Amino acid sequence: MSGSYYVPPQSKWPALGSLAVGVMMVSLGMQLVHGIGGLVMTLGMAAVLTVMWLWFRDVVRESRQGLYDAQMDRSFRWGMGWFIFSEVMFFAAFFGALFYVRVFAVPWLDGEGAKGVAALLWPDFTASWPLMNPPSESISGPREVLSPWQLPLVNTIFLVTSSVTLTIAHEALKEGYRNTARNWLIGTILLGVCFLVVQGIEYYEAYHHYGITLQAGIYGSTFFLLTGFHGAHVTIGAITLSVMLMRVMKGHFDRDDHFGFEAAAWYWHFVDVVWIGLFIFVYVL
């Protein structure tokens, strides 16, 4: 190692970024608690995105100026890898909640495991999953649940296919077929958009025809928590891939040096794997 590790000069993006995050969070709180601040929140979010754009633009420029060496590349790889690990743990908390509810909490409410208290509160409660009849009558459960073999299966096919198309795009980039890479990347992003559209349809159906809502007891809660945060991650992944598409079209990336693309691909595959877990444990089982 030759001492070529690049230490960036002073930058205004970190401080502006935390200010933007602060504005967004405070106005989100104002919106939730007092019902005002939605506009500021939107502006805050726009500010966060703008700062991210400008910050990453600096990084891209530095990279294209050749300021980064192989060691810097490894820093980015470790950084992205551990970031994805943190995301895994974020979803692990939600999956953990789902398993806890299904294995322990709901059966215990039915008196299993010698837990007497629930039987005194709600003697008529019968455990089931999906939980159609929550213990208290003040909370009305879903009327019907979604079949995994309709829209969710379609979405599974979309996402799994998109991982394949993304890999083809990546291989094409590595071989130097830039137009091929661009086309398969466009296909990947379109599959992601299709996924989000189908999920939107599914949410509409859930709310309007199935009675699956956030307020429909623990089934609706876990359903929207897991699929909602996954959908948010698909959105982020699709935006990231769109940026990569722009960079491919602008002629960025070498055949053997394109970690920005790879990082976006790692993220996309991670989102795909989470979906497989969701499909199995939220929809099928």
Added chain:
Amino acid sequence: MAPKLPPRLPPQHPLEQAGEAAGPAGHAEAGYHHGPKGLLRWLLTTNHKEIGTLYLIFSLSMFFIGGIFALVVRAELFQPGLQLVQPEFFNQMTTMHGLIMVFGAVMPGFVGLANWMIPLQIGAPDMALPRLNNFSFWLLPVAFTLLLSTLLMPGGGPNFGWTFYAPLSTTYSPPSTTFFILSLHMAGISSILGAINIIATILNLRAPGMRMMDMPLFVWTWLITAFLLIAVMPVLAGVITMMLLDINFGTSFFNAAGGGDPVMFQHIFWFFGHPEVYIMILPAFGIVSAIIPTFARKRLFGYASMVYATSSIAILSFLVWAHHMFAVGLPLVAELFFMYTTMLIAVPTGVKVFNWIATLFQGSISFETPMLFALAFVVLFSIGGFSGLMLAIAPADFQYHDTYFVVAHFHYVLVPGAVFAIMAAVYYWLPKWTGHYPNERLGRWHFWTSVVGVNLTFFPMHFSGLAGMPRRIPDYALQFADFNMASSIGALLFGTSQLLFVWMIIKCVRGGEKAPAKAWDGAEDLEWTVPSPAPLHTFETPPRFQHQEH
């Protein structure tokens, strides 16, 4: 009793770096990037030393704010009955004291030390991702301003304890809880990004020739701490997100009426919370493992076993969370499992304490202030460890649960544990940061008043707790009056004596006895090869690390 400072060696520059031969004062101003001065310099910086300083100053400010909250609590508990504050406000004080100390004082304190020292100890030019580093820091003032502002909101601030158990923190919480959640989200993002940076730095920026098993223990313990942070801070984010949804969107995660379970909150929270307490102590182990060999003038005894013990503690920390919940109504098999895994932690911790003592054995020991704090750490942390073992025994815990015995236990591991380690580190590394030795006389006054204050505060809590005094209650039965009065006097002494700490730091920054590159004659790590004060940029060309047998 306390011998003189170690003999001064002439400043050494074994690395012969062109940039640093210019001498500390000149070089500090001769860095290659020069941006704005004054406040903007601190806002825009990407330098690990400046960011480390920011973290440490932030941590110290939060230490005082959290300390004032604690003194409000202790003032109310000075005598039985309600004198000074309403129970509602008392609850806000206990809650905010815990939150501020954990997330605002101890964690940023260790991150500040990591920022300053890890690049110096591994021979790196800076942190791996310097801009991200600054983002991690500046999220904190935003987050904690928001958190503190909840005290002024209608209905008051968080009042449900720093563990914010549902349904106290959901169904029965004040409206400001949403802001509390959002501020904790920001602090969490800061921690995760900071930990990613630290882990990338350690794995990727070590000087050529430095293998993993050559790293100083402070670096090792921080590597493992960073892993814990990345593993559990997202879980905290998950659980507070579920709270946010329960409060604002009518979900049923912690509401049994909808099929959820408030106990599930405790499981998820403590899955985060137990590794979290090790996040607050593992870097302390690393600091003590640096200071004791220096002032015993011996190599650390059992370097490899220290690394393995730290790793074991980290792995076990994921398997013990429900020992915080013995009294909640767990199945018997869970009580037994968590009891035994918890006791198992005593083994690697015992290895560490043994190694520190073995390092002292036949050492040529001197007792400068950093060493005093480190030795107090070993003794007093062990007391906290032993009371932890008592609490680990599930049947006994039914008696101790939610009493002042628990308060005594975790304050012994956190105050003379984590906080003393941070102070030891400050005294130890101040010569490297400022180029001046800390005032030894002031340091010793600070040390002894702190030790007396801490023990006077927390030792009586063992007795009041065993006798059944519940925690988090503003009033108490008359038989606890003497113990509480002692605790309150001790708290005032400890709190006031921290002003000596601030005075010492200010004096040390402004002047004092000049320190050479190797400020302590038993200190062996790489940071002592650069001048004191360390110039703004160090190791721009990586040093060649000479492997030494540990």
